Amino acid sequence: MIRFATPAMLRRAGVAGMNMRNVRYIAQSNPRHLYPLVDNKLRTKEIAEAGNIAVPKLIGVVKFSGQIKDLPDFLASHDQFVIKPAQGSGGKGILVIVGRKGDQYIKPSGTAIDFTDVARHINSTLSGLFSLGGKPDVAMIETMVQFSDVFDGFSYEGVPDIRVIVFKGYPIMAMTRLSTRASDGKANLHQGAVGVGLDIGTGRALRAVQYDVPTEIHPDTGAELSKLKVPHWKDLIHLASSCYEVAGLGYLGVDVVLDRDRGPLILELNARPGLAIQIANGMGMAPRIEQVNYEIMRKMRPRSFQERADWSMKEFQAE
Amino acid sequence: MQGRLQLYIWMIVLICLGLGSTAYKNLSLGFPLVPGKKTTVWTVQAKVNFVGLGKPVKVSLNLPDDTEDLIVIDSGAASPGFGFQRSTSGPEPLGVWSAREVKGPQTLYYQARVYRGDGKPYLEQEGAPKPPKKPEFREPKATAADTILADAFFRSADAETLAVRLVQLLNSKEPDENVRALKQGLKGSAEKNQLLLDLLHTAAVPARLLRGVELKDVGRRQKLQERLEIFNGKNWVVIHPNTAEPGISETFLPWQRGDQWLLEVEGGRKSRVNFSVNADERAASSAALYLGREQHAGLVDFSIFSLPVDVQNTFAVLLLIPIGALVVVILRNLVGLRTSGTFMPILIALSFVQTTLLTGLVLFLVVVGAGLVIRSYLSRLNLLLVPRIASVIIVVIALYVWLSIVGFKMGLTEVLSVTFFPMIIISWTIERMSVLWEEEGAKEVLVQGGGSLLTATIAYLVMTERHISYLFFAFPEMLLVVLAIILAIGQYSGFRLTELHRFEPLAREEP
Numbered sequence: 001m002i003r004f005a006t007p008a009m010l011r012r013a014g015v016a017g018m019n020m021r022n023v024r025y026i027a028q029s030n031p032r033h034l035y036p037l038v039d040n041k042l043r044t045k046e047i048a049e050a051g052n053i054a055v056p057k058l059i060g061v062v063k064f065s066g067q068i069k070d071l072p073d074f075l076a077s078h079d080q081f082v083i084k085p086a087q088g089s090g091g092k093g094i095l096v097i098v099g100r101k102g103d104q105y106i107k108p109s110g111t112a113i114d115f116t117d118v119a120r121h122i123n124s125t126l127s128g129l130f131s132l133g134g135k136p137d138v139a140m141i142e143t144m145v146q147f148s149d150v151f152d153g154f155s156y157e158g159v160p161d162i163r164v165i166v167f168k169g170y171p172i173m174a175m176t177r178l179s180t181r182a183s184d185g186k187a188n189l190h191q192g193a194v195g196v197g198l199d200i201g202t203g204r205a206l207r208a209v210q211y212d213v214p215t216e217i218h219p220d221t222g223a224e225l226s227k228l229k230v231p232h233w234k235d236l237i238h239l240a241s242s243c244y245e246v247a248g249l250g251y252l253g254v255d256v257v258l259d260r261d262r263g264p265l266i267l268e269l270n271a272r273p274g275l276a277i278q279i280a281n282g283m284g285m286a287p288r289i290e291q292v293n294y295e296i297m298r299k300m301r302p303r304s305f306q307e308r309a310d311w312s313m314k315e316f317q318a319e
Numbered sequence: 320m321q322g323r324l325q326l327y328i329w330m331i332v333l334i335c336l337g338l339g340s341t342a343y344k345n346l347s348l349g350f351p352l353v354p355g356k357k358t359t360v361w362t363v364q365a366k367v368n369f370v371g372l373g374k375p376v377k378v379s380l381n382l383p384d385d386t387e388d389l390i391v392i393d394s395g396a397a398s399p400g401f402g403f404q405r406s407t408s409g410p411e412p413l414g415v416w417s418a419r420e421v422k423g424p425q426t427l428y429y430q431a432r433v434y435r436g437d438g439k440p441y442l443e444q445e446g447a448p449k450p451p452k453k454p455e456f457r458e459p460k461a462t463a464a465d466t467i468l469a470d471a472f473f474r475s476a477d478a479e480t481l482a483v484r485l486v487q488l489l490n491s492k493e494p495d496e497n498v499r500a501l502k503q504g505l506k507g508s509a510e511k512n513q514l515l516l517d518l519l520h521t522a523a524v525p526a527r528l529l530r531g532v533e534l535k536d537v538g539r540r541q542k543l544q545e546r547l548e549i550f551n552g553k554n555w556v557v558i559h560p561n562t563a564e565p566g567i568s569e570t571f572l573p574w575q576r577g578d579q580w581l582l583e584v585e586g587g588r589k590s591r592v593n594f595s596v597n598a599d600e601r602a603a604s605s606a607a608l609y610l611g612r613e614q615h616a617g618l619v620d621f622s623i624f625s626l627p628v629d630v631q632n633t634f635a636v637l638l639l640i641p642i643g644a645l646v647v648v649i650l651r652n653l654v655g656l657r658t659s660g661t662f663m664p665i666l667i668a669l670s671f672v673q674t675t676l677l678t679g680l681v682l683f684l685v686v687v688g689a690g691l692v693i694r695s696y697l698s699r700l701n702l703l704l705v706p707r708i709a710s711v712i713i714v715v716i717a718l719y720v721w722l723s724i725v726g727f728k729m730g731l732t733e734v735l736s737v738t739f740f741p742m743i744i745i746s747w748t749i750e751r752m753s754v755l756w757e758e759e760g761a762k763e764v765l766v767q768g769g770g771s772l773l774t775a776t777i778a779y780l781v782m783t784e785r786h787i788s789y790l791f792f793a794f795p796e797m798l799l800v801v802l803a804i805i806l807a808i809g810q811y812s813g814f815r816l817t818e819l820h821r822f823e824p825l826a827r828e829e830p
Contacts, residue, residue, distance in 0.1 A: 004819045005826035015822045017814040019652060024812050092758070127703050184760075191760060212824055284825060 014284030029250020038269040042086040051246040062139040080144040085130040085137045093130030148258035156220040166252045169244035171312045172288040174198040175280040181220045195280030201317025203233030236264040241309040330803040337799035354789040361433040361534045362597040369590035371421030376586035378416040381575045388569040390434045398427040451520035463497040478524045479551045486563040512560045525550035527577030534570040541594040638791045643778040655815030659767040664774035671779040673739035690749035711746040
């Protein structure tokens with residue numbers, strides 16, 4: 001039985017639809033010329049580092065095939081690193097190396113590959129195999145994130161990141177996506193990943209949904225999802241809030257990972273974040289956007305990212 | 320807010336312009352809003368044969384004239400190797416073909432479309448014609464002619480009634496001896512008509528023959544029919560040389576008069592001309608059109624109807640595309656259907672117009688399905704994007720060839736219409752669906768593929784609806800209204816239909 005709500009019911013629940021997002025949020029707050037800053041991860045990293053924002057460190061960039069032959073020497077001092085396309089889409093083309101065994105490189109699965117495999121991967125990246133529309137690309141080599149163990153037992157495979165929606169510099173909603181067996185290790189909600197809404201005030205799990213249906217436990221690991229609490233939450237929200245100054249986008253999706261040693265790191269920025277976060281949070285985002293707009297109108301003085309983050313944590317904390 | 324205000328102003332301006340000029344064309348010029356009754360439209364063809372002598376050739380053909388009931392529109396002169404032009408310098412319009420050097424048997428075609436409507440009849444120049452030269456009759460025909468003329472003269476009042484009387488006499492079932500004497504040795508109606516002319520000329524009445532095609536007689540190898548034209552002192556009147564009926568019938572298309580020649584061939588011999596008539600039923604807005612042509616209303620002069628017929632047909636298709644675009648906009652932004660490629664469904668819908676819906680759907684599924692299987696193998700070869708698409712294009716064309724041959728051998732001629740699918744678009748569709756399959760799974764492919772086909776089907780149904788396609792063809796300014804609607808939807812920030820389901824769990828709970 002397909003159930004429908006009336007538009008009035010959704011409006012009362014404060015839900016923002018796709019048209020609302022595209023016409024009001026994206027078209028009005030995200031200037032087109034800023035998109036390349038976030039669509040190209042290399043440029044994102046450059047502006048982030050310039051703005052003192054914590055990101056996985058960039059080891060180097062391969063721009064031409066000719067540079068590949070120098071790589072073994074260049075990488076000699078790095079046992080662990082990640083190679084990713086600067087303009088990759090949907091997590092494609094990311095090669096993670098967790099260790100060395102002689103001349104070979106070890107992948108997280110334990111399989112060892114030769115340098116020729118690494119070189120071929122970089123060549124494919126340069127020729128645009130992983131980028132949107134097949135555009136020629138560059139390969140970024142960055143340090144591997146030492147994932148914090150907070151999510152151990154909560155996720156089926158891989159380590160989840162935390163998505164925070166930042167509206168005009170104010171964090172308004174957060175969630176994390178836990179991959180499942182059904183989602184084939186991917187963190188896409190409509191493929192069956194579990195979405196967990198996180199309280200902006202505390203980083204505690206608010207509720208969890210799989211296939212848009214509320215769930216209490218992770219279907220594969222059996223972990224009790226309500227026990228999930230993200231540590232370093234205040235730092236994380238501050239970090240997300242500070243991305244606004246750097247990216248200049250009014251409707252911004254910030255993807256954060258937790259590093260065991262360095263704390264929250266920005267993994268990626270997104271100029272067109274989706275609306276599934278509302279379902280994971282069990283509430284619409286429109287009232288919070290109104291509230292932020294009102295707050296900006298009321299406070300003439302521009303605020304620092306710490307002030308904005310603290311305001312959001314206080315205003316949007318769940319009871 | 321500034322943007323919104325501008326948008327509203329634009330929408331109002333566009334809607335007023337679109338609806339206003341539509342209303343003007345409808346109310347003042349009489350363009351009907353609905354396709355209306357179908358009326359008969361004739362296609363008349365003159366086929367000229369001659370043998371070229373290897374010299375420069377100039378072929379002139381007298382062209383048909385409008386009448387009070389018929390309107391003639393040239394629709395082409397297909398003659399490879401010849402230049403064609405319409406010459407209006409003479410008293411009557413001529414079609415002139417010319418070529419530098421022509422040898423051997425040649426065939427030229429002239430085609431015209433004939434619509435019912437108020438045409439502009441051929442008008443003789445001012446002034447009465449010269450008195451005719453009196454023909455000489457030999458005895459005993461001279462005496463018979465004198466007697467008949469005297470009889471007819473006494474029983475008539477003017478030139479017209481004199482002619483009527485003569486026609487009656489010559490066609491009477493029980494002719495008297497004078498008529499018998501005159502008609503002796505005459506073969507066929509052509510010679511009898513010539514006799515009528517001779518008698519009238521003897522009586523100093525200007526008369527001539529009018530030759531034309533009777534459109535009611537549909538068929539090939541038509542002969543020109545003859546009518547008698549008499550100058551009654553003020554203007555030329557027509558009577559039928561057999562029945563003496565005045566005037567020409569509604570469907571008589573005049574082609575040649577008096578001593579004008581019908582066909583002149585310089586540089587060729589054995590020239591012949593044949594006529595054929597074809598009738599078909601069409602929804603015509605022609606009445607309104609020619610009304611407009613006479614008034615020279617700007618809107619009609621600059622309408623699609625003023626273009627050559629083949630270009631009109633191109634526009635009839637082009638004007639369907641905005642309707643398809645509107646359907647796509649509605650289904651994507653108001654309903655929330657996901658399609659693969661934004662405007663791909665329109666192109667598929669246009670193909671459906673050629674292939675018919677069911678055949679089109681089946682062919683699309685077969686081609687894209689087979690393409691996906693082959694593409695999934697190609698993806699294992701790790702090809703770069705452009706070579707990959709290029710390979711898919713070749714695979715798609717190979718599929719077209721294979722399907723056409725196999726289908727044709729099996730007697731499924733519908734399969735041949737597969738070529739109407741735009742192969743570049745199909746190749747991109749296969750590529751995109753294949754990437755989608757790898758990244759998001761088969762379910763998403765079904766959702767987007769199904770969405771695309773549903774959109775294409777709805778667009779097809781709307782585009783082929785007779786009233787809608789007529790409306791946009793006759794009133795292209797309706798495009799402005801479509802533009803206004805699309806602009807309005809472009810600013811719509813409410814929910815999509817599918818979102819009412821997607822976000823339904825949020826409405827269920829307490830906020």
